[in-house]
Amino acid sequence: MPTRRIDAGRALFAALILLTLVRYGLGAFASGPWTMADDARQFLSWGARIGNPAAMPHDLLADYWQQAAPPLYRAILFGAHLLGIGPVQIASLLAFPLIIVSAVLAWRLAGCFMPDQGRRLIAALCVMAAILHNDSIFSGTPRAFASPLILMMMLGMARRRHGLTLAGLLLSSLIYPAPAITCLGVFALHLLGWPPVLRWRSLATLTAAAMVVGGTGLFFKAGLSVWGPTLTLEEARHVYSLASFDGRSSITGRDGDIAWLCSARIGFLPAIVNCQGNTDPRLLLNLLLGVLPMIGLCLARRRAHGGDGPDRDAAWRLLPYSLLSSLICYTLAAVTAFTFHLPARYSQPVLLVMGSLALGLLIGTIWTRATGRLARARPILRTAAIGLALLIGIAAFATPKMRLVRPAHPDLLAFVASTPPGTRIAGVEDDLAVIPARTGRTVLATPEHDIPYHRRYHREHQALLRASVAMGQMSAPALASEVRRLGVDLLIFDRHFLQTGVLPESYGAALPPPHRIGPSLAGLAMLRARSCRVVETGQWVAIFTSCLKS
Numbered sequence: 001m002p003t004r005r006i007d008a009g010r011a012l013f014a015a016l017i018l019l020t021l022v023r024y025g026l027g028a029f030a031s032g033p034w035t036m037a038d039d040a041r042q043f044l045s046w047g048a049r050i051g052n053p054a055a056m057p058h059d060l061l062a063d064y065w066q067q068a069a070p071p072l073y074r075a076i077l078f079g080a081h082l083l084g085i086g087p088v089q090i091a092s093l094l095a096f097p098l099i100i101v102s103a104v105l106a107w108r109l110a111g112c113f114m115p116d117q118g119r120r121l122i123a124a125l126c127v128m129a130a131i132l133h134n135d136s137i138f139s140g141t142p143r144a145f146a147s148p149l150i151l152m153m154m155l156g157m158a159r160r161r162h163g164l165t166l167a168g169l170l171l172s173s174l175i176y177p178a179p180a181i182t183c184l185g186v187f188a189l190h191l192l193g194w195p196p197v198l199r200w201r202s203l204a205t206l207t208a209a210a211m212v213v214g215g216t217g218l219f220f221k222a223g224l225s226v227w228g229p230t231l232t233l234e235e236a237r238h239v240y241s242l243a244s245f246d247g248r249s250s251i252t253g254r255d256g257d258i259a260w261l262c263s264a265r266i267g268f269l270p271a272i273v274n275c276q277g278n279t280d281p282r283l284l285l286n287l288l289l290g291v292l293p294m295i296g297l298c299l300a301r302r303r304a305h306g307g308d309g310p311d312r313d314a315a316w317r318l319l320p321y322s323l324l325s326s327l328i329c330y331t332l333a334a335v336t337a338f339t340f341h342l343p344a345r346y347s348q349p350v351l352l353v354m355g356s357l358a359l360g361l362l363i364g365t366i367w368t369r370a371t372g373r374l375a376r377a378r379p380i381l382r383t384a385a386i387g388l389a390l391l392i393g394i395a396a397f398a399t400p401k402m403r404l405v406r407p408a409h410p411d412l413l414a415f416v417a418s419t420p421p422g423t424r425i426a427g428v429e430d431d432l433a434v435i436p437a438r439t440g441r442t443v444l445a446t447p448e449h450d451i452p453y454h455r456r457y458h459r460e461h462q463a464l465l466r467a468s469v470a471m472g473q474m475s476a477p478a479l480a481s482e483v484r485r486l487g488v489d490l491l492i493f494d495r496h497f498l499q500t501g502v503l504p505e506s507y508g509a510a511l512p513p514p515h516r517i518g519p520s521l522a523g524l525a526m527l528r529a530r531s532c533r534v535v536e537t538g539q540w541v542a543i544f545t546s547c548l549k550s
Contacts, residue, residue, distance in 0.1 A: 007117065009118065009120070009121040010117075012121065013103070013121055013124060013125065014103075016128075016393055017100070017397070019394065019398055020099060020132055020397045020400050021099060021100075023398055023400060024095055024099075024402060025096075027404050028092045028095070031404070031406060032407075032410060033410065034406065034407045034413045034434060035405065035406045036092065036140070036405055036437065036438065037092065037138055037139050037402075037403065037404060037405070038139070038405050039139040039140065039141045039143070040139065040140035040437060041405065041433050041434055041437050041449075042448060042451070043069060043091075043140070043141045044088060044091060044140070044436075044437035045059075045061040045065040045066075045436040046059075046062035046066035046069075046436075047077070047086070047087035047440065048436075050077055050078055051081055056440065056441075058487070059436075060444070060445070060460055060464065061436055061442075061446075061449050061461075062436065064227055064454075064457045065449075067224055067226070067227065068224065070174060070177070070220055071174050071220070072142075072175040073141075076090065088438060091141070094140055095137055095140070095144065098144055098147075098148050099132070102127075102131055102147055103124070103128055105148060105152055106123075106151055107120070107124045108155055109124075109155045109158060109315075110124040110357065110360065112155070112315040113158075113315050113357070113361055114364060116368070118367065118368050119361060119365060120364070121364070122363050122364035123357055123360030125393060126359050126360030126363065127353060127360060128397075130270075130272055130355075130356035131356075132396075132400040132401065133272070133399075133400065134147070135402065136349070138401070138402045138403065138404070142175045142176045143176060145171070145175050145176055146176050146179050147352070147353055149168050149171055149176070150168075150179055150349055150350055152164065152165075152167070152168040152171075153165050153168035153169060153183045153187070154322075154353070157186065157187060157190045157314065158318060159314075159315075160314055165183075165187055165209075166205075166208075166212075168183070169209050169212060169213055170212050170216075173212060173213040173216040173217060177341075178333075178340075178346050178349075179346070180217070181213060181329055181346060182326055182346050182347065182349075182350045183350065184213050185321075185325030185328060186321045186322050186325045186350070187206065188206055189325065190317070190318070191206050192206070194321075221340065224454060226456075227454035227455075228456065229454075230339055230453055230455070231338055231453060231458075232337070232338070233258070236251045236252060236338070236452075237252055239251075239452050240510075240511070240512040241450055241509060241510045241511075242452055250264070250276075251266055257277065259277045259280075260278060261278045261283050262278065262280055262282070262283035262286055263344070264344065266344050267283075267344050268327075268343075269287060269291065269348070270291075270347075270351040270355050271286065271352070272286050272289045272352065273285045289355065289359055290351050290356065290358075290359070291323065291351065293355060294320070294322070294323050294358040296358075296362065319354060322350055322351070323351070325350070326346065326347040326351050329346040329347065330344075330346045330347035332346075333346045342453075367389075407431045408431055409429075409431050409537075411537065412431050412537075412540050413431065413435065413438060415535065415542065416439050416492075419489075421440060423441045423489045424487050424489045424490070425441055425442060425443045425488070425489070425490045425492060426443070426445075426467070426468045426490075427471070427472070428469055428472050428492075428494055428503065429494045430494070431540075433448035433449065444468055445464035445468055446465075447465070447507050447509060447511075448506070449461060450510040465507075467482055467486065471483070471488075472493055472497060472498065472517055473518060474520045474523030474527070476523075476530075480549070483548045483549060484548070484549055488545050489545055492541070492542050493541045495521070495538065495539055495540055495541055496539075498519065498521040498541060500516075500519055501518050501519045502515065502516045503517075524536075524541065524543075527547070530547045530548070532544060532545070532547040
């Protein structure tokens with residue numbers, strides 16, 4: 001019976017993906033009981049309502065983020081609940097299948113461009129390395145699905161399997177619409193060609209796809225209109241929390257300049273390397289790693305006059321089509337900034353995938369030519385080159401950008417989890433951001449939830465955030481009045497904040513100055529005199545407010 005040889009390239013690719021899965025598993029599940037993805041703190045703020053629709057009543061954070069969850073994302077959370085899996089757990093588990101599916105799709109898509117295993121391996125590795133260092137796939141949010149769905153749509157177009165592309169467009173429009181719109185533009189160019197050739201069958205297919213993507217996106221946007229309108233670009237220049245490239249929702253610099261070329265939320269270039277502004281030299285690196293390889297391969301392919309048959313030509317055309325569609329969709333989104341989501345969400349996910357694929361194809365071609373010379377070189381040089389390549393690969397796949405959050409004070413989370421389910425919390429403490437998703441308790445406001453894109457939500461959240469800070473002054477009549485007005489059951493404060501009056505850094509990024517109040521730790525004596533229950537540690541202070549409501 002003949003034995004089947006193990007393909008070395010596939011084995012290496014699978015081993016590196018397995019390395020990433022192990023690294024993520026250790027970080028997400030073996031580093032503490034309260035660990036969770038950074039962005040999931042916002043998107044799962046309403047998670048308690050999945051098992052109990054009456055939970056978290058009159059909760060601004062839960063109301064907004066429940067509405068901000070796209071239909072398919074909500075369906076996944078409710079489906080997981082039926083299987084006995086909580087929202088935080090399923091959000092953390094999502095990365096495993098999404099990485100595996102992305103790896104399979106990246107391998108197959110790379111094979112549509114290059115038939116030989118060497119270049120295919122390097123191209124697939126570059127795609128996966130870019131995805132794993134972008135952090136989206138680990139986020140536990142709708143954005144986690146962007147890369148695998150883009151790969152799915154591109155593979156359908158590369159293989160001329162319109163059903164696969166249409167399925168990807170439908171799924172993307174239900175869970176993360178912005179890349180679906182850009183990929184719809186790629187699909188239009190793929191069907192009609194360039195210059196366009198009108199065919200009834202192509203037009204009918206494209207019309208159906210556009211109705212699905214456009215209708216779903218408009219339906220989702222209409223659901224968020226109660227929190228609007230969205231802010232304008234001119235307003236964004238004057239929103240404090242947006243005016244810093246290091247801020248939670250940064251859009252502009254302190255001088256109001258818009259980073260159209262390179263920034264995480266509004267820039268055109270793929271964020272392979274983080275950069276902050278149009279003059280940041282790192283934008284040249286993103287240009288070199290993402291866009292220039294696409295342009296270079298397109299020009300080289302054109303000079304080669306086509307090449308390997310119609311199927312492979314269909315794949316290669318996806319590079320210029322992706323660049324053109326990304327540019328058009330980004331420009332339209334930038335002109336109507338924030339009306340249909342952040343401009344960067346239209347260009348960056350698609351260019352990240354296709355740009356890294358082009359870079360991998362380019363590196364693969366160079367490597368293939370170099371290995372021919374290495375084969376004739378001394379064994380020590382050949383071994384050194386292969387060893388260096390392996391080290392780079394291992395380093396890339398052992399250091400994914402996971403952005404996992406571990407509360408600084410696990411004892412505080414455990415304490416809050418022991419309170420009654422309807423507990424309503426206010427205060428100033430960085431770990432408050434984890435409490436809604438992790439414990440199902442209501443928190444009035446936190447800097448992590450201060451997302452300014454919908455004006456009504458931002459206005460109400462800012463008012464609650466300022467009220468939380470003001471309660472730290474512990475002026476007895478004012479504190480009691482605010483506690484009754486807002487229905488607060490528990491106050492939690494960072495002890496250093498009460499001692500010094502200086503706000504934690506995250507609060508300073510969300511609120512305009514002044515970033516301090518008068519030190520108020522001495523006010524605890526006044527609360528104890530009123531028989532208030534106070535729980536203290538060296539890092540935080542918790543005050544039950546029933547004594548202030550009587």
